[in-house]
Amino acid sequence: MEIETIRNTDPEVAELIEKELERQQTTIELIASENFTSKAVMAAAGTVLTNKYAEGKPYKRFYNGCENVDKIEELAQERAKKLFNAEHANVQPHSGAQANMAVFLYAVKPGDTVMGMDLSNGGHLSHGSPVNFSGLYFNIISYGVNDNGEIDYDNVRELALKHKPKLIICGASNYSKIIDFKKFKEIADEIGAYLLADIAHIAALVAAGEHPSPFPYADFVTTTTHKTLRGPRGGIIMCKKEHAQGIDKAVFPGIQGGPLEHIIAAKAVALKEALSDEFKQYAKQVVLNAKALAKSLMDEGLDIVGNGTDNHVMTLDLRKLKKTGKDIANILELTGITANKNTVPNDPESPFVTSGVRLGSPAATTRGFKEEDMTEVGKIIAEAVKISDTKDENKIKELRQRSLNLCKKYPLYKD
Numbered sequence: 001m002e003i004e005t006i007r008n009t010d011p012e013v014a015e016l017i018e019k020e021l022e023r024q025q026t027t028i029e030l031i032a033s034e035n036f037t038s039k040a041v042m043a044a045a046g047t048v049l050t051n052k053y054a055e056g057k058p059y060k061r062f063y064n065g066c067e068n069v070d071k072i073e074e075l076a077q078e079r080a081k082k083l084f085n086a087e088h089a090n091v092q093p094h095s096g097a098q099a100n101m102a103v104f105l106y107a108v109k110p111g112d113t114v115m116g117m118d119l120s121n122g123g124h125l126s127h128g129s130p131v132n133f134s135g136l137y138f139n140i141i142s143y144g145v146n147d148n149g150e151i152d153y154d155n156v157r158e159l160a161l162k163h164k165p166k167l168i169i170c171g172a173s174n175y176s177k178i179i180d181f182k183k184f185k186e187i188a189d190e191i192g193a194y195l196l197a198d199i200a201h202i203a204a205l206v207a208a209g210e211h212p213s214p215f216p217y218a219d220f221v222t223t224t225t226h227k228t229l230r231g232p233r234g235g236i237i238m239c240k241k242e243h244a245q246g247i248d249k250a251v252f253p254g255i256q257g258g259p260l261e262h263i264i265a266a267k268a269v270a271l272k273e274a275l276s277d278e279f280k281q282y283a284k285q286v287v288l289n290a291k292a293l294a295k296s297l298m299d300e301g302l303d304i305v306g307n308g309t310d311n312h313v314m315t316l317d318l319r320k321l322k323k324t325g326k327d328i329a330n331i332l333e334l335t336g337i338t339a340n341k342n343t344v345p346n347d348p349e350s351p352f353v354t355s356g357v358r359l360g361s362p363a364a365t366t367r368g369f370k371e372e373d374m375t376e377v378g379k380i381i382a383e384a385v386k387i388s389d390t391k392d393e394n395k396i397k398e399l400r401q402r403s404l405n406l407c408k409k410y411p412l413y414k415d
């Protein structure tokens with residue numbers, strides 16, 4: 001096995017990889033942006049393709065010897081186009097943030113006005129956070145959500161008419177409602193702005209028809225490949241034909257050098273998997289599982305922003321309990337559940353403390369969890385919240401065992 005190969009050269013790294021495998025096998029993964037790739041995807045990422053330089057596009061490279069990677073990258077492009085019904089796909093972005101950066105480079109100039117969702121309201125760093133290139137080099141107008149966790153489209157329109165952004169970004173890292181791409185397009189059209197739909201989180205749901213598609217409304221669609229889509233870490237940009245050349249140029253030579261062809265091969269494999277009926281079932285189950293978890297938590301008396309979820313993600317609102325996201329995420333880790341602290345709308349706490357915990361169903365769903373398992377996860381979380389102050393050791397032990405039982409029910413990377 002490949003771990004033995006690593007151990008022969010580097011026992012320190014091999015041991016840490018093995019420990020990480022064990023951590024993934026024995027804990028319940030509720031970080032909404034994480035998932036478990038298939039062994040085929042992982043194997044493709046660990047191949048000789050890592051040795052190849054292939055600057056440029058398939059069949060128009062700057063280096064020789066690209067006949068195999070040309071075909072691999074073309075397969076990835078064609079599968080992405082088919083899966084999302086897109087006119088053009090660039091599969092080279094190293095990550096979701098890189099995909100967004102390339103769209104910025106193509107669509108706007110430094111100093112131009114860009115509108116995106118505020119980070120603390122569920123947006124992403126690359127949608128205009130002051131510490132990100134997007135916020136540093138562009139004039140950012142941010143929109144947020146109301147107390148119910150919903151985008152206020154009237155407010156988005158008002159802001160757009162007032163500030164006339166050249167680019168409007170929709171899509172989020174923590175948003176549990178359906179995004180109305182058509183409405184965003186109508187607003188963008190009123191002021192002649194480009195529309196970027198960043199579907200990093202909901203890509204699998206869009207692909208499987210569990211969430212409305214941003215096509216034909218968006219000019220550009222960016223996504224990560226490693227979240228719900230269950231591929232290797234990376235990004236994809238899709239766009240209308242008229243923008244194809246400009247987007248390709250923005251990726252290379254605009255912001256990147258040589259593409260990661262081993263990762264592109266893994267993207268191709270993941271996209272093939274995503275075109276299967278099994279994947280449609282998975283995407284459907286992701287939503288069912290998220291709804292079951294939200295219901296279980298609410299039945300236990302806990303608050304969820306917006307009282308539930310329409311997709312794969314939800315935010316536990318701890319304000320009423322006067323507890324913090326930081327403390328609850330830490331106690332959850334002790335009970336064998338991994339999640340991240342997250343701000344709630346109008347959070348009184350800082351982003352390092354927060355009053356919320358973001359919970360997602362994709363990774364657990366990949367593992368095999370069904371609704372009844374998510375109900376049990378909700379109960380474990382509710383009990384962990386209750387003992388977050390006392391940190392009752394016996395109770396933690398009991399909850400840890402209950403998490404472990406669920407993990408054992410659905411073995412991961414065992415065969």
Ligand SMILES: *Cc1c(COP(=O)(O)O)cnc(C)c1O
Nearest residue numbers: 095096097124172173198200224
């Ligand atoms: C995760 C995410 C990204 C960035 O992805 P990276 O691969 O971490 O760079 C971009 N946009 C949204 C909405 C995301 O959730």
